Amino acid sequence: MSIKANSRTRIRACGACKFLRKKCLEDCIFAPYFDSGEGIVNFAAVHKIFGASNVTKLLTNVPIHKRPDTVFTLNYEAHARLRDPIYGCMSEIRDLQNQVINLQSEISCLQAQVARQPPPQQQPPSSLSMLDSPFADAGTYDMSLPLYEFDPNIGSSHQQANSWAANLQQFHDHNTFAGAPVGGVGEEFARELLLRYGRSAPSMPPWP
Amino acid sequence: MSKSGTRCAACKYLRRRCSKDCIFAPYFPSNNPQRYDCVHKIFGANNVAKSLKDLPVHARAMAADCMSLEASWRIADPVYGCTGVITQLQDQIIKVQSELAKVQALSAIHLAQIQTIPYETQVVQDRGDVDGLVDQFVNEEVFKFDNV
Numbered sequence: 385m386s387i388k389a390n391s392r393t394r395i396r397a398c399g400a401c402k403f404l405r406k407k408c409l410e411d412c413i414f415a416p417y418f419d420s421g422e423g424i425v426n427f428a429a430v431h432k433i434f435g436a437s438n439v440t441k442l443l444t445n446v447p448i449h450k451r452p453d454t455v456f457t458l459n460y461e462a463h464a465r466l467r468d469p470i471y472g473c474m475s476e477i478r479d480l481q482n483q484v485i486n487l488q489s490e491i492s493c494l495q496a497q498v499a500r501q502p503p504p505q506q507q508p509p510s511s512l513s514m515l516d517s518p519f520a521d522a523g524t525y526d527m528s529l530p531l532y533e534f535d536p537n538i539g540s541s542h543q544q545a546n547s548w549a550a551n552l553q554q555f556h557d558h559n560t561f562a563g564a565p566v567g568g569v570g571e572e573f574a575r576e577l578l579l580r581y582g583r584s585a586p587s588m589p590p591w592p
Numbered sequence: 593m594s595k596s597g598t599r600c601a602a603c604k605y606l607r608r609r610c611s612k613d614c615i616f617a618p619y620f621p622s623n624n625p626q627r628y629d630c631v632h633k634i635f636g637a638n639n640v641a642k643s644l645k646d647l648p649v650h651a652r653a654m655a656a657d658c659m660s661l662e663a664s665w666r667i668a669d670p671v672y673g674c675t676g677v678i679t680q681l682q683d684q685i686i687k688v689q690s691e692l693a694k695v696q697a698l699s700a701i702h703l704a705q706i707q708t709i710p711y712e713t714q715v716v717q718d719r720g721d722v723d724g725l726v727d728q729f730v731n732e733e734v735f736k737f738d739n740v
Binding site for chain 2: 432433434435437438442445446450453454457458460461465469470471472473474476477480481483484487488490491494495497498501502
């Protein structure tokens, strides 16, 4: 540390300049992002992987308000590469990609299972597709349509149940029933579900 | 030096002679100069050489590939680099988990529907049937949403 009369040197050197053992000037590009404590360790990692001049170039080419994020991600990548010199961040990316693939294949399996299941036992004289309502009696399947359209805006977790029930009600409201004589346990099930977790049963539109 | 006797992409970039035991030659062939360009801009020649030398020979090709990918992502997105890809994948996982929960719920609804009594029997035989169906459905399927 040094203090001069016309000093442009910082009173306390930043972590980068401490690591590099040089004077830390007022306009040091690293100073805002590498403090003199943990910043030294972080800069050591970044320096080992990327090099000081490359980091300087990267930071110079990025707007000032984006530099904290840039330093954070460089730090993250440098530490990942130090932990795993072969794969670096790629091992985490690979794991995440595998998770996505596994989840998507689980969805496909479930959809195939649903498609393979027999139709409901009720046989009403109706031209209604089963997909018009999950609780309606249906004589035919229309497998070209998606099985169910949920509202993608589910909302916060404590609203999940209400949103889901609202979705059911919305789905019910938006589907027409061409004289389908629905009823039985299916309708009772629907009413009970909505009664417990959403709108009350009397608000449901009357069955045609 | 590459098998054909030409300089590798790194030595061409660095404008030096490509020796027989050049560390870059097997992984940065002259037919793909952009690959080395990216790696040089982000990591630097010395850092790449040091990283490759510190690794066993069988792992160097994978390391070179990963460094190339990371460097190209960093050039495409100077602020977030490959962490931007990680964030996108994490968001995708959340969406797909939500979709899975929906499909599981639908599957349960479908199962409940095909287990209902025949249409001719309009009257619910036992109130407990309905309550049981609702409880089973809710407990087993719907509130998996909560963990999404």
